[in-house]
Amino acid sequence: MSSPSPAVRRPLPWLPGVLVCALAAAAAWAVHWLVPAVPLLTAAVVLGIVVGQLPVARPAVAGSLAPGLSLSARRLMRVGVVLLGLKLSLGDIAGLGWVAIATTVAVVLLSFAGTFWIGRLMRLPGHQPLLIATGFSICGASAIGAMSGVVKTKDEEAATPVALVTLCGTLAIFVLPLLWHPLGLDAQQFGHWVGAGVHDVGQVVATAQLAGAAALSVAVVVKLTRVLMLAPMVAVAAVVERRRHVEGDPAVKRPPIVPLFVAGFIVAVLARTFVHPAAVVTDSADTLQTVLLAMALFGLGTAVRLRTLVGTGWRALVTALVSWALIAVLALAAVWVSTVG
Numbered sequence: 001m002s003s004p005s006p007a008v009r010r011p012l013p014w015l016p017g018v019l020v021c022a023l024a025a026a027a028a029w030a031v032h033w034l035v036p037a038v039p040l041l042t043a044a045v046v047l048g049i050v051v052g053q054l055p056v057a058r059p060a061v062a063g064s065l066a067p068g069l070s071l072s073a074r075r076l077m078r079v080g081v082v083l084l085g086l087k088l089s090l091g092d093i094a095g096l097g098w099v100a101i102a103t104t105v106a107v108v109l110l111s112f113a114g115t116f117w118i119g120r121l122m123r124l125p126g127h128q129p130l131l132i133a134t135g136f137s138i139c140g141a142s143a144i145g146a147m148s149g150v151v152k153t154k155d156e157e158a159a160t161p162v163a164l165v166t167l168c169g170t171l172a173i174f175v176l177p178l179l180w181h182p183l184g185l186d187a188q189q190f191g192h193w194v195g196a197g198v199h200d201v202g203q204v205v206a207t208a209q210l211a212g213a214a215a216l217s218v219a220v221v222v223k224l225t226r227v228l229m230l231a232p233m234v235a236v237a238a239v240v241e242r243r244r245h246v247e248g249d250p251a252v253k254r255p256p257i258v259p260l261f262v263a264g265f266i267v268a269v270l271a272r273t274f275v276h277p278a279a280v281v282t283d284s285a286d287t288l289q290t291v292l293l294a295m296a297l298f299g300l301g302t303a304v305r306l307r308t309l310v311g312t313g314w315r316a317l318v319t320a321l322v323s324w325a326l327i328a329v330l331a332l333a334a335v336w337v338s339t340v341g
Contacts (some may be wrong), residue, residue: 013067013068014067014068014070014071015068016064016065016068017064017065017066017067017068017069017070017071017072017299018068018071018072018076018295019068020065020068020069021068021069021072021076021295021296021298021299022291022295024044024047024048024051024294024295024298025044025291025294025295025298027043027047028040028041028043028044028047028294028298029294031043031047036206037173037206038206039173039200039202039203039205039206040202040290040294041140041141041142041200041202041290041293041294041297042166042169042170042200042202042203044293044294044295044297044298044301045141045162045163045166045297045298045300045301046166046301047298047301048297048298048299048300048301048302048304049163049301049302049304049306050301051298051301051302052301052302052303052304052305053304053305053306061302068299069155069299069302069303070155070299071299072295072296072298072299073145073155073158073296073299073300073303074145074148074149074155074296076292076293076295076296076299077142077145077146077149077292077293077296077297077300078145078146078149078261079261079292080142080289080290080292080293080296081142081145081146081230081261081262081265082261082264082265082268083268083285083286083288083289083292084139084142084227084265084268084289084293085264085265085266085267085268085269085271085272086268086269086271086272086277086282086285086286086289087201087224087227087272087282087286087289088224088227088228088268088269088272088273089269089272089273090269090273091273092221092224093221093224093225093228095221096221096222096225097338099337099338100192100222100225100334100338101225103196103333103334103337103338104195104196104222104225104226104334105225105229106330106334107137107196107197107226107327107330107331107334108137108138108226108229108233109137110330111133111136111137111323111326111327111330112133112134112137112138112233113133114323114326115129115132115133115136115137115319115323115326115327116129116130116132116133118319118322118323118326119132119133119316119319122315122316122318122319123315124315124316124319126153126157127148127151127153127157128157128160128161128316129319130147130151130237131144131147131148131153131157131158131161132144132161132164132165132316132319132320132323133323134146134147134233134234134237135147135161135162135164135165135199136165136168136199136320136323136324136327137226137229137323137327138226138227138229138230138233139199139200139201139223139226139227139230140165140166140169140199140200140201140203141162141165141166141200141293141297141300142200142293142296142297143230144158144161144162144165145158145162145296145297145300146230146234146261146262147233147234147237149261150234150237150238150241151237151241152241155299155300155303156303156305158300158303159300159301159303159304159305160304160313160316161316162297162300162301162304163301163304164316164317164319164320165199165200165320166200167320168199168320168321168323168324169198169199169200169203170203171324172194172197172198172199172203172207172324172328173198173203173206173207176190176193176194176197176198176207176328177207177210177211180211183332185335187211187212187214187215188214188215188218189335189339190208190211190215191208191211191214191215191216191217191218191219191222192218192219192222192331192334192335192338193328193331193332193335194207194208194215194219194223195208195218195219195220195221195222195223195225195226196222196223196226196330196331196334196335197327197328197330197331197332198223201220201223201224201227204219204220204223205219205220207219208220228269230262230265231262231265231266231269234262235262238262
């Protein structure tokens with residue numbers, strides 16, 4: 001009697017999941033094209049969440065597609081974060097003036113600390129306080145992906161913060177314009193408020209463009225100033241995580257002091273500032289970055305389980321909503337301080 005033949009290992013097990021993520025990114029792009037008010041990356045996250053809830057799709061999501069979804073959520077996210085650096089010019093940021101820069105940095109630090117404290121107060125599990133604080137204070141889902149790569153969280157643990165930052169960022173698109181005139185803000189002040197208080201770059205664009213080109217220009221520069229804080233915040237988290245490993249089990253491989261993708265992000269910022277790459281290079285990198293982040297966020301979205309989130313995630317929802325309000329108030333204060341300055 002012959003022994004059963006060993007199972008044949010399938011080559012490129014990640015390929016099906018990556019292809020699905022690519023198709024989802026194309027679908028999200030189509031949604032954004034048809035409804036420009038819906039940011040592309042928001043559409044990608046929502047599409048991933050919807051697919052993750054479909055009973056017919058769950059076996060594939062947890063089975064044959066899982067390697068590719070995980071690769072997209074982690075590695076493609078990191079490449080997208082590196083390319084995000086090519087949007088940043090230190091010269092544009094310097095043009096805001098030292099008061100605006102200082103207040104923007106203060107908003108990031110205070111909102112990060114406040115959100116982290118609220119998350120701990122609400123007894124959120126694991127790294128959720130850190131991930132929610134990172135996403136809400138810096139640059140949304142892409143910041144969550146970057147931070148989760150440093151602290152080595154599971155996709156399921158990062159999925160809830162991604163869903164919450166997408167929810168609150170989408171709410172901001174509709175709520176902040178309603179408060180624009182009642183607060184007595186002019187167009188540029190409104191743009192500053194949006195850039196300092198809304199989470200994802202796409203959500204900032206969707207909100208600020210309602211006030212015109214001047215507001216959009218200010219909003220994007222202020223927002224990218226917040227994005228610049230991603231590198232030091234993630235680097236600090238990496239140092240803390242490294243010390244934790246040293247104090248825990250010295251035999252465990254320690255994370256690098258500065259993760260490779262963070263170093264790549266810094267190099268990209270410096271290249272945009274001093275090398276001045278051609279427009280075709282920056283435009284191509286921007287398109288690729290958007291595609292990669294859309295694929296990554298779809299992958300993360302499929303890990304969200306709404307039933308679990310609704311049943312046990314009320315503390316995370318409260319944390320997110322309080323953080324959203326906190327950042328909006330801090331950002332408005334930054335606008336007023338910058339105006340006086």
